[in-house]
Amino acid sequence: MVKLFESIAFRGVELGNRIVVSPMGMYSADNGYVTPFHLVHYGKFAMGGAGLVFVEQTSVSRKGRITNGDPGLWEDGQIDGMRQIVHVIKSQGSKAAIQINHGGRKSSQQRAFRGNSHLTDRDIEMGEETWVPTGPSDVAFSDGFQTPIPLSKDGLTGVRDAFVATARRAVLAGFDVIELHMAHGYLLQSFLSPLANFRTDEYGGSLENRMRFPLEVTRAVRAALPSATPLFVRISATDWIDGGWEIEDSIVFSRKLKELGVDLVDCSTGGNLRAGSTNANLGRGPGYQVPFAERIRHEAAIATGAVGMIRTPDFAEKILQDGRADLIFMARQMLFDPFWALHAAEHFGLTGNFEKWPEQYAWWLAKWGGALRANGESLDGLERYREAAE
Template sequence: MDGHPTTDIPLLFAPLNIRGATVRNRIVIAPMSMYCAENGFPTDFHAHHYAQFAIGGAGIVCVEQASVTRVGRITNGCLGIWSDEHAEALKPIAGFIKSQGAVPTLQIAHAGRKASAQRAWEGNGPLTAENIQNGDESWTPVGPSDLAFADGWLQPHALTIPEIHEHAVYFAKGAVRALEAGFDIIEIHMAHGYLLQSFLSPLANKRNDQYGGSLENRMRFPLEVATAVRAAIPQDTPLFVRISAVDWIEGGWEIEDSVVFSRELKKIGVDVIDCSSGGNLVMGATNASFRRAPGYQAEFARRIKAETGIQTQAVGLIRTAQLANELLESGHADLIAIGRQALFNPNWPHHAAEEMGMTRAFKHWPHQYGWWLEKWKSGLSANGETLNVR
């Protein structure tokens, strides 16, 4: 960037090749559901929302979880990728992200027993009579067992073995549609208590057949999904998997399990493990009542990378360029995802570049902005003012 010799480039801004994709820097916009889709279709809000991150300079923009079946949506406002029409509707979003030099990812998902719920800002709980009166549809969720997520939540239908096989196909078809829509990376959502993670976690999976019980059995369905998706997409398409590295609950999924699981995913041809956590408690993974330190999940990414050799993505309260770069330089991860900080400041990657001395004169910003900002900044400096977004 901006004439700096390659060796001086902080890792945060060093490009990364993953299979056929070249990512311009290590900053990923974390998948963040906006809960305002209509029948699974994106709205104008989505188009503008994702556009700002692509303009903002991220290397990868990960579009929020899109469900591979209609009943796999968390809420009535979640995106879908269960039909060709849904893929068609996502094309402009993927296309615009790419036009700005970022790589578009789609996170493909199934909510499992946490489906048919309220949008985040409505409470994140099971649908109420009022929600339904206001137009939300309610449906029977599916899961590994007929155990509800928590008190008051709908009892799921426990998937039969033929249905488990069908679901692996739904994921594979969702991935193919995502590529048709123009996404260049697929991320499979295997975290946060949703369908695939609920098979992994002994807290949710109470099956007695070959899909429950031992760790090997609990991993079987998620590994079958990864295998089906890998087989359905071209060799040069990167495949990411988001996991909950731990349940944060005694008797639940532990980091040692994640290491074993990541090793298996690597054998299948998964390229990056995106290391999140939690989701099997009623409180969500981002719940503010948890007191978490900056980079609180990065240790999981470090351990998985060190013990399996797979590339990892760290996420969770990474808000400063310095911390993001340190986590890369210290070998914790290969990519850094930022979520809420990007909602707060979509231009975070540009500001991080500036802060790390990567650029002068706004040359890395889109021309439409950079040309003006350079002159504006000089004028402000002449008045003794400094720019500060933090």
């Protein structure tokens, strides 16, 4: 049995396989509203056979956006566009997920594909909005970022309630899975990390205090969701910086998340800085983040998702067979090959007559593929895809 194509259930949602399209910021929304680009973007991944397709980090408030191009669900009018995306994803047999987020001290920046820098006077003249971000403390993320305003206790309550309201709108839009973004230096992760949180009240200092607000948000969102709706959390398992958040902290935190009803921890890393620092301990390579998913899965006894340069079907399958994670999250490889899941099924010999492909495609491929096979040729193009991606 190929584990990559085994079904798996979380609460009332069953995924047809273990392949997940990670949330990837496209920064292409219009005033928080999704556009036709998003329908095409997400629809192709669902047609490509992934079991779960994530809509990118979606802001819980206008001033929680990372950029002016972030989608949002901070008002009811934004539900309909998301509902259309959900319909497209589900129409192709995938399940639909959404990651909800507050940018915190990394907010009010230019779109990544335009430089990911502070907005210039010219940007503002062209209609881009700028604002002062908020965070746990008045410490800028890095050079070129604004100094955030520390959130008051009333401000914390407002952010928590915004997450709850956004999660409820996501359910109304039809999403099967909700994920809280607690990684990459955004608001909730910045409360966790001693690189960003210098508070002296009950939300700063000790590990227990730094976990307090993210856990309050988790508890409130879990209570607002239907019992059958899974709740995932993406974390940065380590900051990759001495004196920052470490894997041991993530294990403690993941145990707390499980107690609150979280169903899976999506294990990324990094994305957080302090002035003058670099991710000095970071060494990228195929599967470089998988060990964190493995440790959390076993030591916190919670399902995990592995992410990070997982390119080939054989490698993805081995991660699952070795019990290192429960789901495989893929990002850039999916951009390169949106049909990665179907190519993986072909690689493992699971599509003898292309039955896993959309029927509109299958008959074309079967005719073409039969001729190739008759000549002893292979349809497995994954090695070519892998080499090109590297």
